Each structure stands twice: as C-alpha cells, then as structure tokens.
Amino acid sequence: MKNLKKMAGDFFIAGSGGPEIYTGKDMIAAHKHMNISGDEFVAVLDDAMNALQANNVGQREQEEVLFNLYSLKDQVVGI
Numbered sequence: 001m002k003n004l005k006k007m008a009g010d011f012f013i014a015g016s017g018g019p020e021i022y023t024g025k026d027m028i029a030a031h032k033h034m035n036i037s038g039d040e041f042v043a044v045l046d047d048a049m050n051a052l053q054a055n056n057v058g059q060r061e062q063e064e065v066l067f068n069l070y071s072l073k074d075q076v077v078g079i
C-alpha cells in the first residue's frame, strides 16, 4: 500500500503539471490481468472525487481531474 500510494501520488502530480516525476509502470502494465470491472473503475473515481471534495478542491479542478482519470478507462478496465 505504501508503494501504491506513492506511485499513485507521483502519477497524479506528474500528470497534472509536476514537479514529481513518475517512475512506475504504464497504466496497462500496472492493471493487466486484474480483470477490473467498469463498476470497480467508477468506485475508484468516486473515492478520488470524494478526496478532492474533502480537501476543498474547486469545482472546475474537480471536473478536470474527473476528465483526466476517466480518459484512462480503456487502459485500466477489462485488460
């Protein structure tokens, strides 16, 4: 979990402009063979959005994060 949290944080920070550099696997390699369902994917997005809300992130920024995360669906679900 510790490594996963660090990697997920780095991925998010790198993908939203830095300064962290992401050194982990690409999304297909990281999630391959886990057979993640669409519902499971949405549950993770819900958790992410709840975390943004709990930390008072603005509405516009929340929408941008949702858009970015959702764009990764094909690389995470059902592979």
Ligand code: HEM
Pocket (backbone or CB within 6 Å): 003, 004, 007, 008, 011, 023, 024, 025, 026, 030, 031, 036, 040, 041, 042, 044, 069, 070, 072, 073, 076
């Ligand atoms: C847009 C959505 C998601 C993003 C951006 C994301 C991102 C990541 C990242 C950055 C890693 C680290 C890879 C590495 O250590 O090299 C990871 C690993 C992992 N993800 Fe996701 N993830 C997403 C959705 C999900 C979902 C929906 C699940 C399961 C329901 C999931 C389960 C896991 C697990 C179990 C690992 C650990 C794999 C391992 O240590 O071998 N992820 N993810």
